Amino acid sequence: xxxxxxxxxxxxxxxxxxxxxxxxxxxxxxxxxxxxxxxxxxxxxxxxxxxxxxxxxxxxxxxxxxxxxxxxxxxxxxxxxxxxxxxxxxxxxxxxxxxxxxxxxxxxxxxxxxxxxxxxxxxxxxxxxxxxxxxxxxxxxxxxxxxxxxxxxxxxxxxxxxxxxxxxxxxxxxxxxxxxxxxxxxxxxxxxxxxxxxxxxxxxxxxxxxxxxxxxxxxxxxxxxxxxxxxxxxxxxxxxxxxxxxxxxxxxxxxxxxxxxxxxxxxxxxxxxxxxxxxxxxxxxxxxxxxxxxxxxxxxxxxxxxxxxxxxxxxxxxxxxxxxxxxxxxxx
Amino acid sequence: xxxxxxxxxxxxxxxxxxxxxxxxxxxxxxxxxxxxxxxxxxxxxxxxxxxxxxxxxxxxxxxxxxxxxxxxxxxxxxxxxxxxxxxxxxxxxxxxxxxxxxxxxxxxxxxxxxxxxxxxxxxxxxxxxxxxxxxxxxxxxxxxxxxxxxxxxxxxxxxxxxxxxxxxxxxxxxxxxxxxxxxxxxxxxxxxxxxxxxxxxxxxxxxxxxxxxxxxxxxxxxxxxxxxxxxxxxxxxxxxxxxxxxxxxxxxxxxxxxxxx
Numbered sequence: 001x002x003x004x005x006x007x008x009x010x011x012x013x014x015x016x017x018x019x020x021x022x023x024x025x026x027x028x029x030x031x032x033x034x035x036x037x038x039x040x041x042x043x044x045x046x047x048x049x050x051x052x053x054x055x056x057x058x059x060x061x062x063x064x065x066x067x068x069x070x071x072x073x074x075x076x077x078x079x080x081x082x083x084x085x086x087x088x089x090x091x092x093x094x095x096x097x098x099x100x101x102x103x104x105x106x107x108x109x110x111x112x113x114x115x116x117x118x119x120x121x122x123x124x125x126x127x128x129x130x131x132x133x134x135x136x137x138x139x140x141x142x143x144x145x146x147x148x149x150x151x152x153x154x155x156x157x158x159x160x161x162x163x164x165x166x167x168x169x170x171x172x173x174x175x176x177x178x179x180x181x182x183x184x185x186x187x188x189x190x191x192x193x194x195x196x197x198x199x200x201x202x203x204x205x206x207x208x209x210x211x212x213x214x215x216x217x218x219x220x221x222x223x224x225x226x227x228x229x230x231x232x233x234x235x236x237x238x239x240x241x242x243x244x245x246x247x248x249x250x251x252x253x254x255x256x257x258x259x260x261x262x263x264x265x266x267x268x269x270x271x272x273x274x275x276x277x278x279x280x281x282x283x284x285x286x287x288x289x290x291x292x293x294x295x296x297x298x299x300x301x302x303x304x305x306x307x308x309x310x311x312x313x314x315x316x317x318x319x320x321x322x323x324x325x326x327x328x329x330x331x332x
Numbered sequence: 333x334x335x336x337x338x339x340x341x342x343x344x345x346x347x348x349x350x351x352x353x354x355x356x357x358x359x360x361x362x363x364x365x366x367x368x369x370x371x372x373x374x375x376x377x378x379x380x381x382x383x384x385x386x387x388x389x390x391x392x393x394x395x396x397x398x399x400x401x402x403x404x405x406x407x408x409x410x411x412x413x414x415x416x417x418x419x420x421x422x423x424x425x426x427x428x429x430x431x432x433x434x435x436x437x438x439x440x441x442x443x444x445x446x447x448x449x450x451x452x453x454x455x456x457x458x459x460x461x462x463x464x465x466x467x468x469x470x471x472x473x474x475x476x477x478x479x480x481x482x483x484x485x486x487x488x489x490x491x492x493x494x495x496x497x498x499x500x501x502x503x504x505x506x507x508x509x510x511x512x513x514x515x516x517x518x519x520x521x522x523x524x525x526x527x528x529x530x531x532x533x534x535x536x537x538x539x540x541x542x543x544x545x546x547x548x549x550x551x552x553x554x555x556x557x558x559x560x561x562x563x564x565x566x567x568x569x570x571x572x573x574x575x576x577x578x579x580x581x582x583x584x585x586x587x588x589x590x591x592x593x
Contacts, residue, residue, distance in 0.1 A: 073440060095442065103440040109432035113364040118357055125353035126441040169441070 026051040026173060026204045027072060032081035034067050041067040043228035044081070054195065054205040056219030056236075058212070060318050064228040065208045066106055069175050072206065073103050085173065099128065102171030104162050106178045106208070112151035116142060116161055119150070120168055127169035139194060140164050141187070155182035163191065167198065174198065177208040192217055212310040216240070226318050240310045241282040242317065247306050248285045249278040253299040264292040276302070350443050354451040362455050367424060371416030371522075372459045376467055379409045379531070384475030397536055402477045406467060407558035408530045411551055413463030414494055415525045417456045418501030420518050425452060426505035427514045436593045445592050453498065460494055468562075482564030489561040492575040493554035499582030500550060506590040525551045547571070550578045 025048035034042040042064040049055040057065045070076040072083050074090030074097060083090050088097050110119055120137060124130035137143040140160045145153065153161065159182050166174055179195070180188040195218055199205055209215055215222055216236045224231040224239065232239050240246075246266075261270045261279055266288050269280040279289060286305045293300060363369065387401035394404050429435050429448065439445040471477035504521070508514045526532075529551035535543035546552035553574035557567035 075436065075440065098440060098442045101440070105433060105437055105440070107433065108437045110434055110437070111361055111429065111432075113361055114357065118360070122350075122353050122357050123441065125350040126443045165437075 024051065025049060026086060027206075028082075028084040029068070029072065030082045030084075032068065032071055032083065033079045034064075034071060034076060035079050040228050042071070042078070042225075045225065045228070045230045046081075047223050047230060047233055049204060049206065050220075051204050052199065052202050053220040054199050054207055054218050056215045056222040057206065057208045057225060058210065058215050058222055058314065059225035059231075061210070063225045065225050066177055068225060069177060069206055069208055073101060073175050074098075075103075099169075100172040102166040102169055102174040104166035104174070104176045104179070106181075108162065109158075110150040110161075112149065114150050115147055116150070116153070116157075117146035119161060120164055123165045123168045129170050130168050131170050133168065136164050136168055141190065156184060156187050159183055160187070160191075163194075171203060173204045173206070175206045175208075179207055179209060180211065180214060188214070212314055216310045224314070224317055231317055236310055238282070239317075240313045242313050246282060246285045247278060247280050248289055249276055249302075249304045250289070250300040251275050251302040252277060252293065253301070254297075256293065256298055260296070261289075264289055351447060351451065354443075354447055355454060358448070358451040358455050359458075362421070362425075362459070365421075365425070367421055369459075371420045372413055372456070373463055373466065375416050376409050376413035376463050377470070379405075379412060380467060380470050380475070383409065384471065387475060394534070395536060400477070402471055402475045403479070404534060404536075404559075405530075406471050406477055406479065406562060407555045408534070409471075410464060410467045410558060411493060411497070411529045411554045412526060412531060413467065414460055414497045414554070415522065415529065415551060417459050417463070418494075418498045419504065419522050419525065421459075422452060422456050422498070422501040423504035423508060423518055424511070424514050426502075427508055428511050430591065430593060431511050433593070439592060456498070457494070464490065479562045480564045481562050482566075485561035485564065485566055486558070488572075489554070489557035489567050492572065492579065493558065496550055496554060496575045496579045496582065499579050499586060502586035502590070503582050506586045506588075525549075528552045529555050548574055550575075553578070 027049040029048065030046050032042050032045045033040070045064070045068060057068060059065050067076060071078045072085070072090060074094045077091060085097055085101070090097055116137070117133070120133040124133050134143065137146060140163060142157055142160045142164070145157060148157075150158070150161070159180070163176070163179070166176060176195070180191050183191060192214065195205060195207070205218075207215070207218060219236055221234065222236050222239055223233045232242065234242075256277070258270050261267055261277070264279075266283040266285055267279050267281040271278045271280075279285065281288075286303065290300055290303075383405045384402050387403075387405075390401065393400055397404060426449065435445050435448060438448055468479065468481065472479055504514070504518060508517055528546050528549040530546065535546040535552060535556075538546075547556055547570070553571045557571040557575065560567040560571075
């Protein structure tokens with residue numbers, strides 16, 4: 001019995017060391033609860049984040065996204081539940097965690113007369129193995145405003161400076177709250193590329209956002225938080241599909257009844273308009289429908305498929321759940 | 333991203349590396365912010381010139397003190413410098429840092445947020461020392477004050493004055509919640525302390541209950557101790573004990589109520 005246990009744990013730790021197998025969670029959040037007076041900001045939220053992934057937290061304003069990440073970074077003390085970062089506690093092991101955790105706070109200003117270059121140099125001095133301040137400023141496109149004071153920066157420049165301060169310490173985990181708020185479309189895309197570059201170097205990223213295009217583009221997995229509760233946790237594609245996102249419109253060579261269509265794996269909805277049939281569902285819908293119909297001798301033409309839309313899913317999922325109701329699409 | 337190299341200057345997270353960087357940055361910020369220099373050094377310089385000129389024009393001594401106007405006002409001007417630094421510059425900066433989330437931002441880094449406060453105190457201490465030197469040498473060399481500074485008495489009085497007045501500044505930094513509130517509160521207190529320090533009239537000139545109130549106020553006790561010290565007399569025990577008492581009370585309140593966010 002003991003031998004088996006030892007062998008099991010030995011194999012587990014071996015697989016963690018292998019660079020490809022990043023299966024061990026970097027961050028584990030268990031039953032997190034945070035109240036402000038009578039208001040329950042975060043209500044029994046649990047999830048885990050794998051090392052090296054970009055984990056998105058989406059949800060409407062005031063849903064508890066920021067409070068959740070503040071509990072992870074140790075800025076807030078949860079009322080109950082726990083957070084573990086590589087086995088460390090954000091409260092008890094705060095000093096250890098702050099060395100490898102980079103944080104970008106939502107709405108955090110700097111001393112008005114502090115210059116961009118000074119801020120980055122200052123933060124570089126806080127860490128044992130920082131990135132080169134000049135290179136980082138260059139990458140973020142703010143090297144030419146190195147000598148500008150904070151009070152004279154535009155919203156986008158402030159945002160880039162804030163991102164650079166989160167990354168200057170060369171962190172293993174970066175928490176980015178409202179990453180591209182205030183940036184113009186071009187700067188947003190550049191920032192996305194930057195974040196992907198960070199992920200490719202093995203940094204685990206937690207991204208709080210209310211932009212669905214950003215979540216779709218960057219995140220490996222998404223947690224939707226609504227009224228303090230975890231609504232859905234899945235890949236952006238799967239969440240998009242929950243809105244009945246995957247759609248396939250076609251014209252059958254001969255009439256097909258609804259029962260036949262609903263029997264096809266993945267189909268969740270059927271609509272008819274004139275000679276067109278539109279089925280909605282999950283997975284590889286086109287392949288599944290075409291193959292199943294071909295087996296009963298029905299051919300399809302005029303095919304039009306479109307992928308799930310995360311925006312639609314977001315609206316649907318956040319409207320569906322009334323406050324303090326655990327019913328719905330919860331998927332632990 | 334691969335273009336971003338590690339920092340070539342192998343920076344370490346030892347306490348001196350980041351603290352000297354913090355001092356450098358806080359020092360630059362203080363020099364760029366007019367209020368600190370203005371009230372901490374500018375005001376004493378102006379007062380020195382004003383009282384120096386009055387003394388030269390009027391001549392003679394004040395009452396039965398045997399001291400000229402500039403002789404008598406030297407400690408007051410010095411203490412007003414400390415008040416300017418610790419009642420306006422220090423709390424305004426700390427309250428701002430807290431309100432804009434700068435202290436909170438620092439608290440997410442490996443550096444303890446208390447280091448910012450420490451850097452602020454060091455920078456303001458340097459300003460206070462500059463004020464002391466300007467007032468002593470300015471009054472003697474330019475306006476002919478006849479000081480005979482007793483170094484041990486003077487060092488003791490200066491240390492207690494600064495401890496007491498800086499602690500009062502930290503009380504303001506601790507209990508005043510917003511930048512909007514800090515200006516009127518520090519402004520009102522600033523003028524009260526200027527009066528108690530004897531700027532308009534010295535306690536020896538008023539006598540009676542008002543003089544006693546002045547002597548036992550935070551500003552007046554400091555002025556009294558310094559007045560004895562710059563003429564090489566031991567400062568009165570009452571002044572010493574008054575300053576120690578205020579320091580203990582102010583420090584207790586500041587520590588008890590200080591909030592980082």
